[in-house]
Amino acid sequence: MTAAAARLATDWQAPRAAVPVDGPVGLAVSGGPDSLAMLLLFHEVAPRNFAVATVDHGLRAESADEAAMVAKVCAERRIAHRTLAIAMTKGSAVQERARASRYHALAEWAAAEGLAAIVTAHHADDQAETMVMRLNRGAGLRGLSAMRQIAQVPGAPHLPLLRPLLRWSRRDLLAVVEASGLVPALDPSNTDPRYERVRVRDAMTSNPAFIASGFAASADHLAEADAALDWAVQTLWPQVPAGAAQIVLSPPVDIPPALALRLLERVLAHFGALPPRGPALVRWHESLRAGHVATLGGVKGDARGKAWRFTPAPKRNDVSGSDIGTGR
Template identity: 55%
Template sequence: MSPAFAARFAADWQRVWGDDRPVGLAVSGGADSLALLLLACAALPGRFAVATVDHGLRPEAAGEAAAVARLCAAWNVPHTTLCLTLAAGSAIQERARDARYAALAGWQQGAGLAALVTAHHADDQAETLLMRFNRGSGLRGLAGMRPMARVPGHEAPLLRPLLGWRRAELSEIVAFAGVVAADDPSNHDVRYERVRVRQALAQADWLDPAAIAASAAHLAEADAALDWAVARDLHTIAAMPDGLAFDPADVPRVLTLRMLERIVMQLAQGTPRGRDLARWHDLLAGGAVATLAGVRGDGRARPWRFTRAPAHRRLRKSEGGA
């Protein structure tokens, strides 16, 4: 491996984590995750373990996991194969993602590892941003993947030290090492949105995935600034005997949405989806009484008032004739 690549990864790792505790790498056997493994071997010797998930969806997956295990054994890296049983059917990629993260989080916790590390890179980030633009996502969604986040559905840190790297660079690292990467056929299946976006990006040579990924990073900075502003102004959410009150007068809509999110988190310990939160806001702004994620909001007067709602109630335009 090029010493420059190893030094670059070490610097990226220090920025993202900067902690000497051992971590767990998710390595599927594809080129991206194998490059992550090779970079970690060069920069983090003795400070990580590896897990490979076999979703049980392809007969080749067991052999791919075994190949990763052999590489890890040759390089003295602890390796675990996590076997899942998923039924084929609708939303398979989403279900596989959820099951994969759950299995990896359980492994990471059980092995006493401080964080989970994935090989998401700049091209992944660009694809994610374009997909979310196409869905009308808000600022939080457009901020894309963060270098440090939480494992979905879990509290463990999720690290992505390769967000500044291109797919071609990672493939170069693997090719130089003489390692043969697995090729999951789903990565070429145009039934999946990400594959269609990836192919469209490849065909549009005037689009620069690195610049798109940089835009996601700028949006993430703006998103963090909103969180900072909300934290500074949390005193504007007033306690009531049975809930909370908030006056949105003269507050920009984007900040009001973050305040509403904090209210839901405080009263119901849940995090609502951005689209549902925006709809809730618009109902309240129209003078309705509406419920979201177990929180009843009353927008008929100022300040808006919020209380816990019965668990069976769902978001709707009005309640009780309001």
């Protein structure tokens, strides 16, 4: 086993142990240097415990050849491979639409093949870029935690999404591919300055003041702090049966706002409300803290007594979305 494969074997232990179902996992491999390196490393570490899928979005003429290249690499190593073709159209928000379509196709593939999780090749440089983009938007703790090693596939909440390479650099993965003698696919969108991520990447790689590994380490620390908030919420959460029509909370008078907001998110989730935008949740909290009655997402909070009581709001003919309604 190579040194790089031994390193992956160590990094793979924690995410794999988090998957509650035994069985093979599915690797998302585009043919680019990052995902191709992941394929090669997994072939050394777990040669019979994974399958590979390549999503062809149909947006570039070269994409079919790139998928065929990955299929050939897999065939030579007796690895199961599928090309998942998506009929996408060019237009606005193409990267966001492509991402959603890609995860949907991967989730369907995983269900059809009985795969326990989807694995992607996101790495430390990706993590740093994501964190900088979210800093630019003024993200809070949860957003700055960026990508997690263990998450869920978007749109498929019961399918784990694993990222074992978040401590690897782009250069580390390129070295794995170069040592194999393979030539990876190069997607021109990865150098197109019209995309925010490309602009951030160019700024970070052209200025030695930015250290990607430092950003990635900070994201890990912030993720730990985010998990600590969730743990604290769990300790404050009352014993509420599923489907209960009322929740009564008695938060401490000096509860930090960040913790109070997490509690209110939990309230909304209990009643099946959609996650609100941050400013709306802050306004709801301010109204309750002031001892008012306030409604958000179809949930009425009454803070006129010592405790905060939450019930489904009466149905109204004029649905006004997530606007805050208050009263004394």
